[in-house]
Amino acid sequence: MQTIQVNKPYQLPPLADQAAQAMQEIMNGLAKPVASLGRLEELAVRLARIEATTKLRLQHKTLLVFAADHGVTVEHVSATPKKVTIVQAGNMLAGHTAVAALAQAAHCHVQVIDIGIDSAHTFPGLIDAKIAYGTHNIALGPAMTRAQALQAIKIGYATAVAAINAGSDILAVGELGVGNTTTAAAVAAACLQCPATEVVGRGSNIADAKFKHKIAIVQQSLKINQPDTDDAIDILAKVGGFEFGGKVGAMLAAAEHQTPLILDGFISYAAALLAQKIAPTITDYLVPSHVSHEQGSKRALQQLRLQPYFDLNLCVGEGTGAVMLMPWLDELNAILTQMNTLADMDIIYKH
Numbered sequence: 582m583q584t585i586q587v588n589k590p591y592q593l594p595p596l597a598d599q600a601a602q603a604m605q606e607i608m609n610g611l612a613k614p615v616a617s618l619g620r621l622e623e624l625a626v627r628l629a630r631i632e633a634t635t636k637l638r639l640q641h642k643t644l645l646v647f648a649a650d651h652g653v654t655v656e657h658v659s660a661t662p663k664k665v666t667i668v669q670a671g672n673m674l675a676g677h678t679a680v681a682a683l684a685q686a687a688h689c690h691v692q693v694i695d696i697g698i699d700s701a702h703t704f705p706g707l708i709d710a711k712i713a714y715g716t717h718n719i720a721l722g723p724a725m726t727r728a729q730a731l732q733a734i735k736i737g738y739a740t741a742v743a744a745i746n747a748g749s750d751i752l753a754v755g756e757l758g759v760g761n762t763t764t765a766a767a768v769a770a771a772c773l774q775c776p777a778t779e780v781v782g783r784g785s786n787i788a789d790a791k792f793k794h795k796i797a798i799v800q801q802s803l804k805i806n807q808p809d810t811d812d813a814i815d816i817l818a819k820v821g822g823f824e825f826g827g828k829v830g831a832m833l834a835a836a837e838h839q840t841p842l843i844l845d846g847f848i849s850y851a852a853a854l855l856a857q858k859i860a861p862t863i864t865d866y867l868v869p870s871h872v873s874h875e876q877g878s879k880r881a882l883q884q885l886r887l888q889p890y891f892d893l894n895l896c897v898g899e900g901t902g903a904v905m906l907m908p909w910l911d912e913l914n915a916i917l918t919q920m921n922t923l924a925d926m927d928i929i930y931k932h
């Protein structure tokens with residue numbers, strides 16, 4: 582992993598435009614009207630550009646779920662208590678959360694990484710990379726130290742590299758962390774330099790009074806911490822959370838290893854906004870999935886120049902939307918391996 586420096590772009594490998602062009606030609610040549618597979622064709626081209634080949638590697642899929650707690654939960658910004666993070670980590674490993682169920686259907690391996698859960702409890706299979714027992718309350722001061730922010734990125738990077746070395750063709754990121762839509766909003770507001778009102782959402786579905794309070798808490802956290810909006814590490818340390826750092830590291834590792842990484846919802850967008858400040862071209866290496874229902878999603882996606890493939894009003898997190906894109910990859914593989922070409926069928930196609 583390269584050293585991350587402020588105002589010095591992190592170097593990513595060049596994108597494989599030739600492979601992208603070759604994939605577009607393959608798509609044009611299949612026995613169907615040109616462009617008729619719509620955005621699935623664009624997805625194929627995107628994947629070829631990242632993987633630098635038209636022989637796409639799509640089979641082995643791994644979801645990395647970074648789990649951490651947030652000191653800001655003492656401000657009553659969530660619908661549930663903090664302990665839901667550790668409870669759901671166990672539930673996920675047992676196969677019973679939303680994403681665990683979807684991952685089973687999509688033949689996706691799930692890793693749950695404790696990067697900062699506020700509990701000494703553990704579960705079989707829970708990967709221990711705990712930086713601390715949760716972050717500090719961002720409404721009163723920084724969430725973590727700069728060293729911890731860098732540590733979180735390194736953990737995410739190492740986790741993703743290990744998954745790639747173990748044979749993962751496709752990575753996805755998800756999270757568990759009660760309170761993290763509050764931190765995600767603070768991170769997004771800092772990255773986008775927009776008012777909190779534009780990026781604070783209902784999270785785990787809070788009612789009006791709590792929602793108003795949540796906006797005030799995000800405003801207060803930005804005022805107290807004054808994150809340097811040019812410095813992703815400063816934003817992460819002051820108003821972020823450990824799972825955001827884990828995701829940033831995984832994104833950098835995936836891009837460096839020419840491995841597509843599928844984004845999930847708003848928490849992923851906030852992490853991607855941080856990654857974009859570190860490596861401005863990173864979004865070309867990422868694969869969007871859905872448009873989260875969380876407020877601020879469209880704004881964040883615009884800044885990331887990403888156009889997701891579907892919109893089901895999902896707002897679960899965990900990686901649910903990312904995993905829901907995975908069957909499409911299998912479908913794409915079937916198209917690429919089974920369809921005849923116009924040339925095979927001796928069809929002359931003229932617009």
Ligand SMILES: Cc1cc2ncn([C@H]3O[C@H](COP(=O)(O)O)[C@@H](O)[C@H]3O)c2cc1C
Pocket residue numbers: 658659660661665666669756757758759760761762763783784785786897898899
């Ligand atoms: C049972 C349950 C399961 C979840 N799975 C993901 N989240 C999602 O909601 C939480 C963020 O929302 P907030 O900022 O409002 O606390 C995170 O844990 C996120 O992963 C869940 C939330 C709940 C309640």
Ligand SMILES: O=C(O)c1cccnc1
Pocket residue numbers: 762783784785845846847848849873874875895896897898899
């Ligand atoms: O979009 C998300 O990632 C999200 C939205 C609400 C709650 N948790 C996650």
